Amino acid sequence: MSLTAAAGGLVVLLTVTVVKSQNGWGVTYRKPTEICALKGSTVTISCTYGYPYTVERVDKTLWFTKESNNVHVDLRSDPDYSDRVEYQCENKACTLTIRDLRETDSATYKFRFITNLETGRYTGEPGVTLSVTDLQVQVITSTYRRSELRCLNRCSLPDRFTYIWYKNGQNIQGQTSNTYSGYFVDTDRVSCAVRGQELFPSPSVSVHWGVTYTSTQICGSKGSTVDIHCSYRYPSRVNNVDTRVTKTFWFVNNEPLDLKEDSDYSGRVEDQCNGNSCTLTIRDLRETDSAEYKFKFITNHDSGKYTGSPGVVLSFSDPQFQVDVRKSTVDQFSTWTELTCRSNYQLFDHHSYIWYKNGEKVENKGKKYFLLDGFDPSNRYYCNIEVLGYERFRSPPVYAPNLPLVSVLPSGQIKKGSSVTMSCSSDANPAAKYTWYKKNGTDEPRLVDQERLSFSSIQSSDSGDYYCTAENELGRTRSEIISIDVKYPPHPPSVSVSPSEIVEGSSVTLNCSSDANPAATYTWYKGNRQHVHG
Template identity: 85%
Template sequence: EVTQIIQIVWSISVKTKPLTIRDLRETDSATYKFRFITNLEHGRYVGEPGVTLSVTDLQVQVITSTYRRSELRCLNRCSLPDRFTYIWYKNGQNIQGQTSNTYSGYFVDTDRVSCAVRGQELFPSPSVSFTWGVTYTSTKICGSKGSTVVIHCSYRYPSRVNNVDTRVTDRFWFVNNEPLDLKEDSDYSGRVEDQCNGNSCTLTIRDLRETDSAEYKFRFITNHESGRYTGSPGVVLSVSDPQLQVDVRKSTVDQFSTWTELTCHSNCQLSDPHSYIWYKNGEKVERERKEYYILDGFDPSDRYYCTIEVLGYERFRSPPVYRPNLPSVSVSPSEIVEGSSVTLTCSSDANPAANYTWYKENEESPKASGQIFTITDIRAEHSGIYYCEVQNSLGRHNNTLHLTVLGDKSVIITNRIRLTVVVVMLIFLILLLSLWMRNKKTLTSKCKLNEPGETIESDSHPDYQNISALKSVTAAQTNDTEEQEDLV
């Protein structure tokens, strides 16, 4: 029986194919055994202890590290045959000529390194940062007086230096380039708190004061002699009201449809929990509470602005955004002659700031850009209608002016002399006509005085009767006298 079993084992070892497992997963990590059964009653056998398979990722291990230079090893928990070669990656790019499981070089804080076994490039090691460094979530934040701010950071360091595991012994925040723990600063007593979770840390400052405006830095110290690192530059905190602005981005979906996106942002990052409130023409848009607001259309008279709501209170208002108003256009000088220099000026009120373009009627290409358009050595052909177009990301507007170019200066002077002579002659003729009319009126008045008087009859008043009687008596006396003269 023993001989038969040996023969069977020999037969199996010769004829049986190896076990192949493709697309390995971490759950495939286990001990694999081979079992065979014979025709004998107790002819069953399991190979112990079996083969232990460990499905593990490669890892980049730091062997030695100085401030910039490090020596690395591509480490696997299970030994690989010597015939395997390796590939090294730096910031996602293949490092040419590196095929062993070790690699040394110079690196900066932002470099990321990984490795892989050649032929298994789809399964590289996780990329690691093996240098000293501190990364801040934001390098510029602001907060209003009396509020609370939270500053975030993460730090990194090589896991081993000179074959000694790295261990962090102290970590703290400081200000004003003095590496003193902020919690021990009397100016911040009872107002600061720092917390760390793994390699991520936060600094909380409550009841902000104007004197808290400064640059804050994080520092950590390790068990290595030179293993101290400060994150520079740090985080600049400004204790002031944020300056809100509305950015405009316009997009055309097709020839019939456009949309406009408004974004409310600050000159520095706000630390307090907050939401945004949008206003259209002075009325609150209730449905929008995010930093961006998408519009289907923008009417010429529309004005939008945003505010920030902190702890239920609205604070900080942005300037409104709107389309350009009707531009004002002017020309200088007002009288334009050939050969002179002429300046056209255009101005409009708009937010965001508008671009200015000058056109001449019936000409497609623009004549100039900018608020001021200057024409030197102007000629008659420059005469015509000009219009200024003002445009920003929300819309456009334009206005026109008529430019008339006169002849040269000598012609102008001659024309002025002629005009002056004509005016003087007209004045002289008017004076003569006036004198003639006055003389004619005087002669007419004299002729009327020489005509016989008419008898005024009135029965209604006794005075007029006396006057009439007196005239009758006088007339009678005159007649008697004339008769006597005839007799003589």
């Protein structure tokens, strides 16, 4: 195992070379296939690739972590990696650099290249696995006053690195080792960091007594089974006497009665502890099980009792699934759309997800996400998990906007100076966003990005052809044209004479004109007498 100090952080590399080749096609991951890195650091993954002589050119190279439905998400187009990734490719060698690592970056990274051949696409398997971790304070030994602590992480950084320790948020001067011994009171909280990574310290912990729950909110449904997990800690010695845990149990609300002895839970609960980790299992859930569950441990010392509070709230409800939609907005050439199945339940990675397209199951290898390259507006997608009894709890479908409907208020004749509102609506999930346009020859200026287009005092210049668009992450549709014809009375008429010089006996024409909608009719007068009407 080797250790690399990358720009901005620390990375542990397990150096194993992997070569995959088939008929001249191949990707070689020359650097580690397993990488452990601290949050906030920078990591670089490298490979070389090859292809047969029949290939004229390589059209595209990319790195990805997500693929489904034959769609591979280029990391450069993924908003989660925006401005944090960089590719460098030269002479069939490519590197991927990821900066400011996050725990969500933990994944398997693969390289893919696309050539001019119709079948010339190749992905290097199995890829490089990156684990991003943060630091944790581990209590090695703890007496009533003095405790020995270790700054721990999955990367197993060597002792030669410099550490920083904090007590109640204040730097403990002179402490630079990954272990620290000191005196603490019950209210003290301690955290640690690696020098150079001070922005990413460990969570602070209480050194002496404590209970930590994996989750504080859990949902359950009638007849199902739930697990509630916790871990606990205590000082190894109090007043020079070794500490022994004499009892552990779970109870509900504020009644300190062991659930195993509660008749309401008879035969339905199981309490298992492995070291300082304990799990409460409740089977055949009932609506009356909705409550706050707490863990308590008792030691051999008179004051050695501790309850983890607040506890874990179990809510009784049917599972609800929802499809979240996300479309790449990094550049105009990114066309992928990601659907992610989400639930109000605390679901685990081992759950297998089911995806439906227009009522039929689609193959997606049980993945939580489903990728689309383009979207047919007529298609509807929804999801569920592959657990017996959950079939009827499918998510609402997601779909592109239907053809927008346009309405005008008030209906009927529109008069100049009146108040007019045009509304655009479309059935869509996710909800559509609307934009109004006015046609003006070849120009179609964008007016407003909202559902309604309003005129507080409409003018004749507002007459014309309008339409709206409805758009969500799955598509965009356009309404039919709606014509607005603003009516107004005649403007003061103007009179012209032709020719301008009049000779007795010649022919003379008088013209009367006025701007009006509808077109005006004219009446001529000589003196005070009507002369001509027309």
